[in-house]
Amino acid sequence: MLCHLNDSMEDPNLLVGSSTSDDAAVYRLNDETALVQTVDYFTPVVDDPYTFGQITAANALSDIYAMGAKPLLALNIIGFPVKLLSLDVLVEILRGGADKVKEAGAIVVGGHSIEDQEPKYGLAVTGIAHPDHIITNATARPGDALILTKPLGTGIINTAIKGKMADSAASNAAVNLMTALNDRAARVMVDLGAAACTDVTGFGLVGHLYEMLAASGVGGRMFLPEIPVLDQVRPLAELGMAPGGAYRNLEFLAEWLRWDADIKDIDRLILADPQTSGGLLIAVSADRAEEMVSSLQEAGVAGALIGQIIESDQPLIHVEK
Ligand code: CO
Ligand code: CO
Ligand code: CO
Secondary structure (H helix, E strand, O other): OOOOOOOOOOOOOEOOOEEEEEOOEEEOOOOOOEEEEEEEOOOOOOOOOHHHHHHHHHHHHHHHHHOOOOEEEEEEEEEEEEOOOOOOHHHHEEEEEEEHHHHHOOOOEEEEEEEEOOOOEEEEEEEEEEEHHOOOOOOOOOOEEEEEEEEEHHHHHHHHOOOOOOOOOOHHHHHHHHHHHOOOHHHHHHOOOOOEEEEEEHHHHHHHHHHHHHHHHHHHEEEEEHEEEEHHHHHHHHHHOOHHHHHHHHHHHHEEEEEEEOOOHHHHHOOOOOOOOEEEEEEEOHHHHHHHHHHHHHHOOOOEEEEEEOOOOOEEEEEEE
């Protein structure tokens, strides 16, 4: 996710800047190659440092995949309380990150650390793509189908883990999802010519869909029963485990959301649940949607058809029962 700094330099080679809230910046080097650049970092989302490193790297790499690009290089960003925690913890975080970057076929080439009150870890990732084959969040078209490649609910499960309310099945499911790279999903999406893409992270499914709709000048509809959610998420949400971010996302997006009348608050919170290292949200022409879902599933990715892009002069999201 990019902050809204201005792109006032107006360099024609800057193909994607910060004005469309896209996942990464894209800069054309020549007719064959564009540079894709992103950075992301977190405070720990899980107790195990190795797992935390893996999740952070999978999440940072995801912004490269969401552009249809290939990651090449990563730099570590580290804040660490050297006086409070053993350096072994830091070593494990970095090992988790390095293993994930390696799995992605990229290389960690350095980084920088500072002393900090609590651990923070992130990566700046550089990737490449063909300048004509970049998949932005600003090119969804009315009629496109919407596909989501990971189930929702990691924010709720992470909150439950912190509250000691999640069983091991729930936490394992969340960890498996958060450490999973979006590499295969991105490959299928590029091969089958996706129209637009973003990844689902802190703003939740509705927040990142809103960004795509606003950047593309369209509206959207989603079909609640088709949206995949991790097992255990509904019962945990009913126990009050939805994180503050889910409420804030709903509040922030209220004027753009149109819910069918009998959709429960729990379901609204799940659709706004901040995801850590979530899946790709892909817009693809309707006639290729089924092929994309089956190709994703053949690649071991839980792709699901969850909605549709519609014509609209406002980025409204209709959620239907
Ligand atoms: Co990001
Ligand atoms: Co985003
Ligand atoms: Co992103």
